[in-house]
Amino acid sequence: MNPTLRQVLDEVLERVVPSQQERERVRAVTELVRTLVVDEVDRTSMDVAVEVGGSVAKDTWLSGDVDIDIFLLFPKGVSRKELGELGLGIAKRAFSGYRQRERYAEHPYLEAWVKGIRVNIVPCYKTGRGHWLSAADRSPYHTQYVVEKLKVKQPTDDIRVFKKFAKGIGAYGAEIRVQGLSGYLCELLILHYGSFQKTLNAISSWQFGEVIDPERLYQGRAEEARRLFSSPLIVIDPVDQKRNVAAAVSRDRMAELIAATRLFLESPSRSFFYPEDLEVSQDLLRRMFSSLGYDVIAIEIRAGEEVPDILWGELLKTKNALRRLLEANDFVVLRSDIWSDEAESSVMVFGLETRTLSKIKRHLGPPGDTDGVTPFLEKHAIEAATGPWVEEGRWVAGVRRRYASAESLLKDKLSDGGRDLGVSKGLFEALASSRLLVGPEVLSLCAKEGFPQFLMRFLEGRPRWLPPHQSSSPSGSSS
């Protein structure tokens, strides 16, 4: 028997609402972190305020899954360049004894690990509302807005459940790797619609170009908002009518979110929040490859970009360019995806209907009663591999394909780093020395941590909240 919505939510609540003990621990670490930063700021004798923001400040974090966000508010006199350098300098020194990594959203910030908790130290400007100088300047106002709203209504736990839902279906995170919902966006949606269930009801009938405007800043002017932001999902920031909080949400992530809410409401299940662990083994993957029915090609590159978000942007741009290249040469791309360890190795994977095409291709020429006929015949009498001939009044020739195999296409085009393909400039070198893997050769990458799980998901090719395939062996084909 399927569980009811209430049963599922109760179970999720029990797991996502932090215990008193966990709250204490997070509060203690937050205080430690704040002190470390404040002390470092004091050493600089600069006028920089230190504020705790994010889900900790708003009490909307999930049990077992918390980030501490610390904002460094600089005075406006500091230049953008200085802001990054000074902010990162303070952060790096404050956490010199801790594991740390530079990151990048709309400008650089530092990620550090303190007692097992991830801390983000984000430099920004202390500005008046609406006078933003950097993207992060709005954050303190976001925190303030949510805290104020939560004082009135109290859907804090619904926020936690909704965040967990978004995480469970792979739609949480505004970073380019995910292109999903930020924490702030999740909070706004729950505050706007009132509860988890109402939010899901609303999402299930969202349409591309949806405009959500909690503070009615565009009342009666939804079309104007649509024109201004031209995103699949538009959520007007209550603290800044010029900003779409959902700007990072891709059309694909939005479509998945809509579908997942529909299926969840129709048949509630914990698996939307807690997808089952993938059972992956070399042997299972090998068997999947042998009964795949389509072709897989992977390009492994050694990419040393220090900032993961920049790397992901480059990989995404490059993957899309290579996909266009394949399609322009008549290869039908089923799916494409990216794996990266964000340090040494990144892999772009393409699923193709077939990696080999006919050597000769039907090439449609001019209608038989037009001026184009003579030049077409003169050209193709010499160049055509077969023909030309007439068909339904039009001249046609069979021309030899320049690339009948996807490997030869990619090898040839990547030999110079793919300079003419619209790939990311930062990857020219890595692409020129990239490695091409075809079919089961891709299994040789499985030594990389996390790659087998990625590959498994790629081959499965469906969101994890959909029921798994009955069998990965070919079935019931008459061909």
Added chain:
Amino acid sequence: MNPTLRQVLDEVLERVVPSQQERERVRAVTELVRTLVVDEVDRTSMDVAVEVGGSVAKDTWLSGDVDIDIFLLFPKGVSRKELGELGLGIAKRAFSGYRQRERYAEHPYLEAWVKGIRVNIVPCYKTGRGHWLSAADRSPYHTQYVVEKLKVKQPTDDIRVFKKFAKGIGAYGAEIRVQGLSGYLCELLILHYGSFQKTLNAISSWQFGEVIDPERLYQGRAEEARRLFSSPLIVIDPVDQKRNVAAAVSRDRMAELIAATRLFLESPSRSFFYPEDLEVSQDLLRRMFSSLGYDVIAIEIRAGEEVPDILWGELLKTKNALRRLLEANDFVVLRSDIWSDEAESSVMVFGLETRTLSKIKRHLGPPGDTDGVTPFLEKHAIEAATGPWVEEGRWVAGVRRRYASAESLLKDKLSDGGRDLGVSKGLFEALASSRLLVGPEVLSLCAKEGFPQFLMRFLEGRPRWLPPHQSSSPSGSSS
């Protein structure tokens, strides 16, 4: 150095204008044939007139290539059924000692061979102009029209040259096998435009929907003629404004005619009139197959239809239906053609980009914000071979093809004679026991007379008036 137009025409004239001796021989055979028919008519005591028609009556026949057309003009009281039976009866008895075969254009007629010359005996009605009862009733009026016109102008030899040109490029003959120009149509064009060169000049700028109206029966009403006949080429019959003399001309044949005239005028050559003999050998064909670059599939059927023109109609309809079947299943058909010995064996040949497709096919589903999403996901969560996944906001699934090979498709669909495919009813049985031949297997048909030449032309895939391919081996491919 290329010959001039005048040089080419002089050479052709020398060969197509019959000598006095040949004229004498044809006149003698015509007289013999007429006598045989008249005698047989006399034995029936019916009121049937016997008339010599066609190119012999008009003196527009080609040296070495003459048919004698004899018309049996029946009174109007005879029914259509009787017309055929009585006419064929007389003809068969008149030529009982000669090789003969029943044929069919718009109604049945008899073909007989007398002293090496083909004789067509065509029953029709003796009607007043415009009161036609059968298609052949116009013929005596056609003969009369052309003879009268030729008395005034004298482009008889230009008619011969033009007919030879049409024959040389494979565009001569109104039968369904050819879908080209009838002798009468060739005569009308020369009479209308005035000379061979003027006719070619005109044809070279023909457009689909061209209206030629020698007697100006539709003056100022070309659009009306176009609407009435809706053929690619419309030539209003001077003896019947309701008839398009060019009704049999297909769009493809017209396109070839236009192209051939352009190339001929640009660079005159005897090869348009006298295409070089194809050098064909099993060995050459085998080598062509080995470097083809595309796939060939043939279906051989045993079809015993007695009347070739009916058989060709059935074969054409069936070939087109099978072509549509292949295309509906994603096979890209380069070319298709028909060979038949018109007695025992007929072969439909298809050139395909590939005869094997991917096992799995990209199947585009509904946009992610529509009502179709839930049903699509419910169906494809179970049925898809891979996926479903989202791509640019749309759901997509990888579905297993029902037919990944052209052989399995054809075998399966033809096992019941192809009853649901729109093939010709008359071929159901022959199709059910047809033989499928793939690639070089087609060579096994080369014992049939004329098949090697047909196959050679099919593989070459271009009109014979285009210069031949430099080489049939693959060249300059980077893949």
